[in-house]
Amino acid sequence: MSRQNERTAKAPAGGALDExxxxxxxxxxRGHQELLGRIGFYLWRFGGAAGREGIIERAREVLQDTFxxxxxxxxxxxxxxxxxxxxxxxxxxxxxxxxxxQGRERRRLTLxxxxxxxxxxxxxxxxxxxxxxxxxxxxxxxxxxxxSSQSPTAEELLSLVEGDDRELLRLYYLxxxxxxxxxxxxxxxxxxxxxxxxxxxxKVRLAYSGEGD
Amino acid sequence: xxxDRDMERIKARELLLDRYVLAVDSGDLEGMTAALAAAYxxxxxxxxxxxxxxxxxxxxREEMGLTPLEADARLVxxxxxxxxxxxxxxxxxLQRPLTVGDVASRLLAQGRVRPGDEEANRALLGNxxxxxxxxxxxxxxxxxxxxxxxxxxxxWRSFRDEALTMGISRSHDQAQLAARERRxxxxxxQDDKKKHD
Numbered sequence: 110m111s112r113q114n115e116r117t118a119k120a121p122a123g124g125a126l127d128e129x130x131x132x133x134x135x136x137x138x139r140g141h142q143e144l145l146g147r148i149g150f151y152l153w154r155f156g157g158a159a160g161r162e163g164i165i166e167r168a169r170e171v172l173q174d175t176f177x178x179x180x181x182x183x184x185x186x187x188x189x190x191x192x193x194x195x196x197x198x199x200x201x202x203x204x205x206x207x208x209x210x211q212g213r214e215r216r217r218l219t220l221x222x223x224x225x226x227x228x229x230x231x232x233x234x235x236x237x238x239x240x241x242x243x244x245x246x247x248x249x250x251x252x253x254x255x256x257s258s259q260s261p262t263a264e265e266l267l268s269l270v271e272g273d274d275r276e277l278l279r280l281y282y283l284x285x286x287x288x289x290x291x292x293x294x295x296x297x298x299x300x301x302x303x304x305x306x307x308x309x310x311x312k313v314r315l316a317y318s319g320e321g322d
Numbered sequence: 323x324x325x326d327r328d329m330e331r332i333k334a335r336e337l338l339l340d341r342y343v344l345a346v347d348s349g350d351l352e353g354m355t356a357a358l359a360a361a362y363x364x365x366x367x368x369x370x371x372x373x374x375x376x377x378x379x380x381x382x383r384e385e386m387g388l389t390p391l392e393a394d395a396r397l398v399x400x401x402x403x404x405x406x407x408x409x410x411x412x413x414x415x416l417q418r419p420l421t422v423g424d425v426a427s428r429l430l431a432q433g434r435v436r437p438g439d440e441e442a443n444r445a446l447l448g449n450x451x452x453x454x455x456x457x458x459x460x461x462x463x464x465x466x467x468x469x470x471x472x473x474x475x476x477x478w479r480s481f482r483d484e485a486l487t488m489g490i491s492r493s494h495d496q497a498q499l500a501a502r503e504r505r506x507x508x509x510x511x512q513d514d515k516k517k518h519d
Contacts, residue, residue: 143376150383155351164388177430191365191372198362201355208351245333298384300377307343307378310336 129183136192137176144193148172148200156204171207175200244314248282261317269316274309281306331368338364339374346382422449422469425485434480442473457485 137144149168156167179186179199186195247263263282267275277295280286286294291302338360345353358375365371426446429435435443451469454461462482466473473481 146383146388147376147379150379150386150388151354153386153388154346154382155349155354187366189366190362191369194358194362194365194372194375198355198358201351201358205351205355245336249329249333298377298381300374300379300381301384303339303374304343304378304381304385307336307340308347310340311344311347 126183129186129188130180132188132192133179133183133186133196136196140193141172144175144196144200145169145172147197148175148204151201151204156208167207171200171203174203174207178203244310244317248278248310266313266317270309270312273305274312277302277305278309278313334364335368335371335374338371339378342375343378420453420485420488422446422451422453422465425453425481425488428484428488429480434484436474436477439473439477442471442477446471453485453489457482457489 145168148171149164152164152167152171175196179196182199186192243260244266247261247266267278267283270278273295277291280291280294288299288302292299295302297305338357342354342357342361344350345357361371361375423446426443426449430443430447446469449469451465454465459482462478462485466478
């Protein structure tokens with residue numbers, strides 16, 4: 110929902126809005142359980158909900174507000190994008206609004222190492238000095254060699270992490286196992302594999318920049 | 323060339339996932355908002371993004387002990403019925419006369435309730451009083467008085483407009499549903515006819 114797209118796009122005609130509404134209604138009908146669960150997760154993680162009962166009730170409220178809000182801004186929904194992701198975007202806006210209304214501060218946890226550098230890096234939106242291109246080029250093309258003498262190799266990057274993180278990255282990038290194969294090997298879900306891969310990559314970034322020390 | 327494009331797509335996808343996971347792990351709501359917005363934009367070109375983010379969210383829920391809330395899904399469906407009734411209309415429901423609660427729900431779902439009228443509208447949600455027939459302005463004023471409901475004049479004008487619209491729409495939906503049912507009844511007979519030709 111980029112603001113530039115909103116400014117340049119013409120307002121859709123009534124029929125187009127009806128179609129968008131229908132798509133969102135179908136998405137809610139099919140995915141209401143998933144939406145409730147994911148909104149509950151966001152509230153647990155960011156909204157300071159204390160117990161399970163608190164989450165359930167608040168998730169219902171957020172879901173109701175999400176429906177109302179989403180239907181009020183139908184012109185911003187592009188049907189070529191995922192309806193569920195759009196609704197989750199709206200739900201996060203609702204969660205933030207409710208958090209502001211309740212005057213809660215965002216909880217912030219540090220990643221990897223409890224360091225001021227890590228917090229600054231996250232706040233700046235910059236994770237590490239290694240560029241995204243260098244990181245992925247090294248991991249996705251491990252046998253191509255480093256493109257320059259300053260760029261790290263896949264082995265160098267893997268050496269920055271230990272244990273399961275290193276093994277996971279090695280199996281995925283160097284051995285070529287896919288998500289399902291890794292899930293079977295480690296006895297976890299596909300989602301857990303991708304979650305752990307992301308965490309491992311983030312650890313590599315921090316370690317490479319020296320900010321995880 | 324295709325391999326390069328695939329690599330670029332994988333790179334962009336993994337970067338997006340990393341930013342999402344980083345934001346959630348660090349409790350960064352703003353970062354998570356930005357990553358989710360980026361995921362929605364990316365989903366236009368890469369449908370896999372939705373599945374991957376959903377799987378990661380599921381992993382988080384399992385990690386935090388927030389298993390699927392099946393029992394609550396039933397409550398959510400009831401919530402939906404109140405806010406988005408058109409998603410659930412069946413033949414029986416289309417024949418049911420419209421109520422005050424139906425109109426109040428629709429006004430709420432459409433975001434047409436002004437701040438000062440929210441309490442009045444909320445009080446009418448679930449109200450089973452049938453709408454007057456015809457839905458004239460004097461009849462709606464009498465209805466408001468009988469219900470003892472608050473609400474501004476503008477609210478009740480919107481109420482009447484929506485009641486009229488829903489009435490027309492329902493007639494149209496009834497006709498469409500009847501036509502679909504007629505077609506469905508004809509189809510087996512036509513299939514039988516083709517078999518024997």
